[in-house]
Amino acid sequence: MADVVGLIAEVFTWVGVLGAIGLAFLALVFRIADGSWAPARAVVEHTDEGALVRWFDDQGTVNEAPLTAHDLERIGGRDMADIYYRIGWHNRMRLSPGSPAVRAFVRLTLLLVGVAVLAYVAGWIALIVEA
Template sequence: MDTAIDAVIEIFTWVGFGAGALLAGVALIAYLLDGTWVPVRAVVEPTEHGPVVRWFGEDGGVNEAPLTPEQVRAVGSAGMYDVFVRRGWANSMRFTHGSPLVRAFALLAAGFLGLGVVALIVSSVLLFSRG
């Protein structure tokens, strides 16, 4: 029975550290590919195709992006709203500074690394308690 428990803990350790490191690498690559997002003040305007937000870009031109139903609920009846736009890209905006995809990969990596640490601690405790 002790051998089976040791094997399961060993598997959790390797899977935790391996998957955690892999997902941390994926999170880093996704973070680098996400680019630079800067805050701007955007005007919310109704159009025939639904509400849009418009803002002035770095080049002085007006950019716009349509709002999804979730974003419309978040904006409510505000005439202006703070958004984040991607530097160097026209008509690209989001409501959060950080990417939800990068955050998901980072949290998943932290969870797997936590599993690896817990399994390593349990393995060490079992090793010294049997001796």
């Protein structure tokens, strides 16, 4: 029985380690592709076409971007909002400092590291119990 537990634990250890390495690499690639974002204070304007935000970037250029229903829900009825704009791009903004895709890959990486550690410990326990 301990042999089966040890074998399963070893498989989960390798799956966890190799999966974590792969997902960490993907998180790094997505982080690099996401680029640099800077904080700004934006004015929320409600027009006939919908709500939008306007802000000045680091070059002093005025930018504007439409707000989605989710963005409007987060901002509420305020006239000003704290946003993050993409450096080097015009009219591109988001409300969070980091990319949701990068956060998801990092969390999955940590989950697989946890699986690998637990499986490694279970393998050692099975080895000790067998002896």
